[in-house]
Amino acid sequence: MCKNCFKFEVRSSWFSFTELCLPTIGSVLVCLFFTGNGLLSGTIVLLSIVLLVIVLGSYEAFKNDRSPFRGKKTKVDDMLDITEGDVIQYRYWNMLHEAIVSSVDYRIGCKVGKIHVVHYGLQSLFSKREIMEEELEIDLNEIKIFKLDYSCYTVHPPEEVVRRARQRVGERKFGILTNRSCHFCHWSKINESFDTVSTLDNVKYPSFDLADFPHQISKDKSVYHPHSTSVIDKTWVKIKSEVRGGDTIQFSYHGHWHKGVCTEVHSTETAGELTIKVIHYSYQGPFDIPEVREETFSFDLSVENVYIYHYHFAHRYSRTQIIDLARKKIGEKKYSVLYRNSGHLVEEITLKDKEQVISNPSELCEGDIVSFFYWGIRHKAVLVSVTKITSDMKCWMNVIHYASKGLFSTRTVVEEAIYIDLVGNNLRKLNFSKHSTYPGHIVVERAKKRLGEQKFHPISNNSNHLVNWAKIDNQSEDFHLVTRGTKWSIQMDMPDESQNRTLNRQIQIVSLNNISGKEKRELHMEPVRSWEEFIPGHIVGFRYYFIWHQGILTEVNSRQEKIKVVHYGTKHLFATRTILEDETKVNLKKENFYIYHPDPDYAFTPDEVITNAKKRLGEQKWGPGNGSFDFCRACVFRA
Known part of the structure; x- marks a missing residue:
């Protein structure tokens, strides 16, 4: 981890800590100054919500304020180092500022010259920002100029960078958090278009073009997009x-x-x-x-x-x-x-996944995904069985879903009987014909593994995620993506009767080499929902002293609900960080764990990863650039 990234992670941790503490502090203050007031409880709730909104808003502003560029900056000592299409950084109105070099007009020696740049400029301090092209006289003896190193990115050719930049000349949509000059330069330089990547080879079915791939994948493979995310x-x-x-x-x-x-x-x-x-x-x-x-x-x-x-x-x-x-x-x-x-x-x-309105319970089978109104909101669940059907088209059915006993109760995955009135399109069945799915009884078995889970999250882990995880076969080996540099191919061995399947998570999980704006050796992070998803020899993410932490998973004991992890640990909060092997108790019903899948083209085998980790037991070199995640990457990826 570089020094800047380390600083950002430290600040992020403090923001998260503040986010947790401020509502509690606010509640305590209210208790101290307003005890005896009949509006005490309401005031506590209101103040906590206000403080939480303020902290979250500040955190989002802090994240958005960062430049999208994540590479290194090098100081320019010679005018020959500046070429057309480069992104440079210099002081503009006494603030750090980025611009695209559109042309190099002349050089006098190695320190003096004149260039033209395209950037979000302004004629005066209080005028409206506008993308413009203007000349910049340079004397490296007087001013400091840095060149942004985009070597770990896939970029456009220099002439295309300049052309893209000039296309936006005259734009006046400056935004201090979302559309500054650094965002403009990054957009001009980076090639995130799938149309420029070589076409897919050996595609038997289905037919599609690279522009149809989900755009978000090219930005950050640590973001997990399950099938419930349309x-x-x-x-x-x-x-x-x-x-x-x-x-x-x-x-x-x-x-x-x-x-x-x-x-x-x-x-x-x-x-x-x-x-x-x-x-x-x-x-x-x-x-x-x-x-x-x-x-x-x-x-x-x-x-x-x-x-x-x-x-x-x-x-x-x-x-x-x-x-x-x-x-x-x-x-x-x-x-x-x-x-x-x-x-x-x-x-x-x-969207092609349509819901079928159910008018007769005989249309339902074990393992179907159904939707119905629950607490006034349409809700999804895994169907276990239809237990009773009345003459007036009403039925009882057993389902597994994220249930709630009350508005403020803890959401829990349970199996319960639901009373449904089939009149009025209340019950619907989801269509998964375009996906590779598990058989009905396997769907129910998978859903039952999560009974008692209390890790509900309205955005990242609700009933939609539960049913899609249980239903869709993400581990299907019918097809997989192979990457070699910028050359792509999809190898598919699909039987005739399954040709209507759509490519699913295999496209997501693999590293998109030379497309991402990040390092080429990537990891894909997935939440662990069942014990089978713990894979020895992989990086596992978990909470350690209330901080997000990573280690190498070496052993899984599902019977005793324990795992062994090699990581940079400590006996207490202020002890020296040491690489050690710890046995950790796991409660998948309430705790969040993540598994990081490496690109197999660049990674050691799981056994080799475990061996690499254990060789470093006892090491005490923890610090910036050599934290837990850096240790894990060093064990996983070949040099």
Whole structure:
């Protein structure tokens, strides 16, 4: 871990600690100063919520304030080190600032010269920021200039970097947290387009292009996107070429945010002008009945905001299919603000996993995933059995799901009987025909392994995640992705009857070499839901003295619910950090553990990893650049 990353992790830990402490401190203060007041409990709750919101907001601002660049900076000592397409950093209005070098006009010796740069500049301190190209006279004896090292990134050729930068000249959408000059330079330099990667070889079925891969994967492989995540990214449109037919776009319509399906992109004179055809719920005035129409919209991207929603490719149709389905909706007048607005229309057109309305319990089988209203909200569960059917189309069924006994009770995975009225489309069955799934009895067995779990999280571990984990076979060996540098191929041995399967997690779990903006040797982090997912010889993440920590998993004992881990540990909080092998008690029902899957092209075998870890037992060299995670990576990856 580099020095800057270490500092950031330390600050992040303090933010997390503050986030936990402030609500408690606020509650104590209220008790001290307002004891006896009848509004005590309400005040405590309100103050805790306010403090939590403030801390979370500050933490998000702190994270967003960071530059997207994560590489090294080198000081420029010679004008020959500056070339066209470079990203340089220098003092601008007495603040550190980044810019794209668009041309090198001349050099006088090795210290003096003149260049042109494209950046978010301003004419005066209080003028509006604008992307502009201007000249910069350099005297390295007087000013310090740093060059950003993008060697660990996949970048555009220099001439393409300059072309992309110049396409945004005139833009005035400066944002201090999200769209500063550092964000602009990073966008111009980095190549995250899958269209530029060599095409897939040996693809028998299905047919797709690299642009259909989920965009988020190229940014951070530590982010886990399970199949319950249909929307995996929302990107801000910078230039016209980023929009394609079949995209879901969001734009301002009659003063509020609105969604539609782009069917056609028209040619325009500049990259900052966007003219597209959109199918959406259109209305001309407050008393007009909304109707699905195909209309043409024009946007000036230098001042107007347009966004693209990227859907997980395992959930959505191809672009051509999306456009065809959208045009079939033209003329529809079923608009409802709550139940069928533009967002619902887009999802119905784009997503291919549809819910089947159940009118007869005989349509259900063991292991099906069903949805019904639970505490007034549509909710998903694993069906165990239908126990009783009455004559008036009502039934009792046993399901496994994240249940709650009350609004403030702890959510727990339980098996319980649910009373369902089949009248009124209350019960639906989810369609998983496009996925590789487990047999029904295996689905139930997997769900039962998590009975008693109390790790509910409204975003990352709810009933959606539970049912998808139980149902979808992420470990299927029918296909796998092979990478060799920038050369990709998919090897698929799929029987004829299963050709309707969609590529699933194998695309996610593998390292996308030379596409990511991070190091090429990547790890994919996944939550551990059952004992079978603990893999000796892999990196395991867990809480250690209340801090997130990693070690090498050496042994798993599911009967005694224990694991052995080699890591940088300590006998007490202030003791010297030493590499040792600890036996840890595991409670998967309440504690979070993660497994890091390495890229097999660069990693040792699990047995070799364990041997490497045990060779370093007793070492006491813990510090910046040699922490627990650095130790783990050194054991896992070949030099």
